[in-house]
Amino acid sequence: xERKGQIEVTFNWIYIVIAGAVILLxxxxxxxxQKAASEERLxxxxxxxxxxxxxxxxxxxxxxxxxxxGALADEILYFSCQDGIGxxxxxxxxxxxxxxxxxxxSPAEIKSPLLILWSLPYYLPFKVMDFLIVTSSNTKYxxxxxxxxxxxxxxxxxxxxxxxxxxxHEFISFxxxxxxxxxxxxxxxxxxxxxxxxxxxxxxxxxxRLTAVVFSNAGIKITYYKRGENRWELIDSADIISLDDQxxxxxxxxxxxxxxxxxxxxxxxxVFKRLSYLIQVYGKExxxxxxxxxxxxxxxxxxxxxxxxxxxxxxxxxxxxxxxLKHQVDNCVFESYNSDSCKSLDNTAADIAIENEKLDTxxxxxxxx
Amino acid sequence: MKKAQMKxxxxxxxxxxxxxxxxxxxxxxxxxxxxxxxERNEQFFAERAMRTTLKVLFMPELxxxxxxxxxxxxxxxxxxxxxxxxxxxNTEDYYFNLFSYAEITVHQLTKDxxxxxxxxxxxxxxxxxxxxxxxxTKKEPTYFILTLKDDITGHYDFGYLNVTVYS
Amino acid sequence: xxxAQTEMIGLVIIVILITLGMLFAAQFALNDDPEKKIFTxxxxxxxxxxxxxxxxxxxxDNMLSGKELLEDCVNVELGGMGxxxxxxxxxxxxxxxxxxxFSETLDKWGKxxxxxxxxxxxxxxxxxxxxxxxxxxxxxxxxxxxxxxxxTSNPFPISLESGLIQTLLLICD
Numbered sequence: 001x002e003r004k005g006q007i008e009v010t011f012n013w014i015y016i017v018i019a020g021a022v023i024l025l026x027x028x029x030x031x032x033x034q035k036a037a038s039e040e041r042l043x044x045x046x047x048x049x050x051x052x053x054x055x056x057x058x059x060x061x062x063x064x065x066x067x068x069x070g071a072l073a074d075e076i077l078y079f080s081c082q083d084g085i086g087x088x089x090x091x092x093x094x095x096x097x098x099x100x101x102x103x104x105x106s107p108a109e110i111k112s113p114l115l116i117l118w119s120l121p122y123y124l125p126f127k128v129m130d131f132l133i134v135t136s137s138n139t140k141y142x143x144x145x146x147x148x149x150x151x152x153x154x155x156x157x158x159x160x161x162x163x164x165x166x167x168x169h170e171f172i173s174f175x176x177x178x179x180x181x182x183x184x185x186x187x188x189x190x191x192x193x194x195x196x197x198x199x200x201x202x203x204x205x206x207x208x209r210l211t212a213v214v215f216s217n218a219g220i221k222i223t224y225y226k227r228g229e230n231r232w233e234l235i236d237s238a239d240i241i242s243l244d245d246q247x248x249x250x251x252x253x254x255x256x257x258x259x260x261x262x263x264x265x266x267x268x269x270x271v272f273k274r275l276s277y278l279i280q281v282y283g284k285e286x287x288x289x290x291x292x293x294x295x296x297x298x299x300x301x302x303x304x305x306x307x308x309x310x311x312x313x314x315x316x317x318x319x320x321x322x323x324x325l326k327h328q329v330d331n332c333v334f335e336s337y338n339s340d341s342c343k344s345l346d347n348t349a350a351d352i353a354i355e356n357e358k359l360d361t362x363x364x365x366x367x368x369x
Numbered sequence: 370m371k372k373a374q375m376k377x378x379x380x381x382x383x384x385x386x387x388x389x390x391x392x393x394x395x396x397x398x399x400x401x402x403x404x405x406x407x408e409r410n411e412q413f414f415a416e417r418a419m420r421t422t423l424k425v426l427f428m429p430e431l432x433x434x435x436x437x438x439x440x441x442x443x444x445x446x447x448x449x450x451x452x453x454x455x456x457x458x459n460t461e462d463y464y465f466n467l468f469s470y471a472e473i474t475v476h477q478l479t480k481d482x483x484x485x486x487x488x489x490x491x492x493x494x495x496x497x498x499x500x501x502x503x504x505x506t507k508k509e510p511t512y513f514i515l516t517l518k519d520d521i522t523g524h525y526d527f528g529y530l531n532v533t534v535y536s
Numbered sequence: 537x538x539x540a541q542t543e544m545i546g547l548v549i550i551v552i553l554i555t556l557g558m559l560f561a562a563q564f565a566l567n568d569d570p571e572k573k574i575f576t577x578x579x580x581x582x583x584x585x586x587x588x589x590x591x592x593x594x595x596x597d598n599m600l601s602g603k604e605l606l607e608d609c610v611n612v613e614l615g616g617m618g619x620x621x622x623x624x625x626x627x628x629x630x631x632x633x634x635x636x637x638f639s640e641t642l643d644k645w646g647k648x649x650x651x652x653x654x655x656x657x658x659x660x661x662x663x664x665x666x667x668x669x670x671x672x673x674x675x676x677x678x679x680x681x682x683x684x685x686x687x688t689s690n691p692f693p694i695s696l697e698s699g700l701i702q703t704l705l706l707i708c709d
Binding site: 382386389390393394396397400401415419422441442443478479481482483484487490511512513514515516524525526527529 | 544548551552555558559573575576579580582583584586587588590591592593594595599600601633636637640641645
C-alpha cells in the first residue's frame with residue numbers, strides 16, 4: 001500500500017512537471033511569434049506614419065516641424081537615395097518606403113528622440129517643389145563664420161526663439177574648431193561656407209560620426225568629407241543649381257543637410273524631372289510650332305494687333321529661354337546630373353525671371369507666374 | 370479503483386476546461402486581430418486619401434501664383450488646361466507614383482462672377498487625373514472648395530476639387 | 537461531489553460569458569472618429585470660408601468679392617445706403633449667391649453647416665447673415681450642428697473703421 005502511494009505521488013509530480021513544461025513551451029512559443037509579428041507591425045506603422053508626416057510637412061512650405069519619436073528614440077531611421085529612388089525606414093526591418101517623387105535631404109542614419117522636418121520651396125525660376133530636410137535634435141551643425149551673406153541667410157533661417165525647438169547648430173570661428181566636443185550628439189557636421197584646404201581642419205577631434213562640407217567656386221559647388229584615421233577622406237561633391245538673390249536658397253541649404261553628393265544629386269534629379277513636366281504646363285513646345293500651355297493661352301489672348309508689345313515679350317522674351325530650359329533640364333536628367341546642361345540651368349532660369357518681371361513692369365501684360 | 374478513476378476523471382475534466390479556456394482565448398484574439406487589421410487598413414486608406422488630397426492642393430502645376438508668391442486654396446485656370454495634358458501623357462512614368470489609383474477632378478461653379486447653370490456644370494468640369502481601379506474594394510471621395518483664378522482677367526471664380534482614391 | 541461539480545459548471549459559464557462579452561466589446565471599442573474625417577471637415581471649413589471671401593460675383597457692371605459684399609452689407613444693416621444693388625441689397629445678394637453655391641457643394645455632399653457673419657463693435661454684436669441647410673420645405677434648419685462633431689473654419693475677421701465683421705463657418709457630421 002505504501003509503495004503504491006509512493007508511486008502515485010511520484011507519478012503525480014512527474015506528470016505535473018511534464019504537463020507544466022508543455023504548457024509553458026506552448027505559451028512561450030506564442031509569445032515569441034507574437035513579439036516578432038508585433039515588431040514587424042510596429043515598423044510598418046512607423047514608416048506609414050512617417051510617410052504621412054513627411055507629406056504634411058512638405059506642403060507647409062518654409063516651416064519647421066518637430067516630431068517626437070517616443071519609444072523609437074533608440075531605433076535607427078535610415079535614409080538613402082540611389083538611381084532616382086529614395087528610401088527610408090527603420091533599420092533592421094524589412095519594411096521601407098520607396099519614393100521617386102519627393103526630395104528628402106538628410107543624414108544617412110538618424111537616432112534621436114526628436115526629428116526636425118524643414119520644408120523649403122525651390123524656385124527655378126518658378127516654384128518647382130518643396131524640399132524636405134530631415135535632421136534631428138542630436139545632429140549638430142557647426143558653421144564656420146566667414147561674414148558672407150549666405151552666413152547671414154542661414155542664421156536668419158535657422159534661428160528660432162525657443163532653443164529647444166530649433167535646428168541644433170552653432171556659428172563658430174575657425175580658431176574655436178579645436179574646442180568642439182561630442183556632447184550628446186549622435187553625429188556632427190562641420191560646414192565651411194567658403195573654400196578651404198581640407199588639411200587645415202583639425203583631425204584630432206574626439207567625435208564620432210564627424211563629417212565636413214566645404215562650399216567652393218563662390219558657393220556653387222559643395223564637397224563632402226568624412227574624418228578618417230588621421231586625415232579627412234573625400235567622399236564626393238556636387239554642383240548647386242539655384243538662382244541668386246533668394247531669401248532662402250533651398251538648393252544650398254539642402255546640400256548642407258544631405259548625407260553626401262550622391263544623395264544630393266539623386267534628389268535633385270527628382271526635382272529636375274518634375275521641372276521638366278512643369279515647364280510644359282507653362283509653355284509646351286508643340287510639334288506644329290504652336291506654343292501650348294499657359295504661355296500659349298496668354299499669347300492667344302493678347303492679340304498681335306492690339307498688344308504688339310505683349311506678343312514680342314511673350315515670343316522673343318520668354319518662349320525661347322523657356323524652351324531652352326526644357327532642353328537643358330531634359331539633358332541634365334538624362335545624364336544623371338553630370339552634364340554641362342545642368343550648370344546652365346540657373347542662367348537660363350534667371351533670364352526667364354527677368355523677362356517675366358518685364359511683362360509686368362514694362363509692357364503691362366499678364367505675368368507667366 | 371473507483372476513487373482513482375474518479376481522480377483521473379477529475380484531472381481530465383480540469384485539463385479539458387483549461388484547454389477550452391485557451392481555445393476561447395485564441396478565438397477572442399483571432400477576432401480582435403481581424404477587427405484590428407481591418408481598422409488598420411481603413412486607417413491607411415484614409416491616410417492615403419488625405420496625402421493625395423494634400424499633394425493635389427499644393428501642386429505647382431495647378432496652384433495660383435502672384436508675383437511668385439503662392440496663393441492658397443487657389444488653382445490657376447490657364448494652368449489647369451495644360452496640366453491635364455501633361456499629367457495624362459506622363460501618368461505611367463511619373464504621376465502614378467504621386468497619386469496611385471485615383472481620380473482628380475476640378476469642378477467650376479461660377480464663371481465671370483455668374484453661377485453656371487446646372488445643365489452646363491459637366492462641361493465646366495476638368496478631369497486632371499484619371500486612373501481608377503476597375504475592380505476596387507473601397508472608394509473614398511474627398512472634397513475641397515477652392516477659388517479658380519483667371520490669371521488674364523484677374524478674376525476669381527468658385528469651384529471645388531474632388532479627389533477619389535481607390536483600393 | 538455534487539457541490540464541487542456545480543461550482544465547476546458555474547465557473548465555466550462565467551468564463552464563457554466574459555469571453556463573449558469581451559469579443560463584442562472589442563468590435564465596438566475600436567470605433568473612433570477617424571483622423572481623415574476631422575482633417576477633411578476642418579480643411580473644408582477653412583477652404584470654403586477663404587474661397588467665399590475671395591470669389592467675385594457679378595453685380596450689374598461690377599465684379600465684387602464676397603468680402604466687398606459683406607462690407608457693403610454692414611452699411612445696409614446700419615441703416616445706410618448700400619453702394620451696390622444687385623436685384624436686392626448686398627446682404628440679400630450675398631446670401632442668395634452663397635446659398636446657391638452651398639446647395640451645389642456642401643448640401644450635395646451631405647454636410648451640415650452653419651455660416652454666420654456678425655458685425656462687432658465695442659458696444660454691439662449684430663448678426664448680418666446666417667446660412668444653414670434647408671429642409672425639404674425649403675426652410676432653413678435651426679442649429680443644424682447641435683450635438684454633432686463640429687469643425688470650424690476659425691473666424692475670418694474683416695476690419696473696418698468702426699468695427700469688425702466676424703465670419704465663421706461650422707461644418708458638422
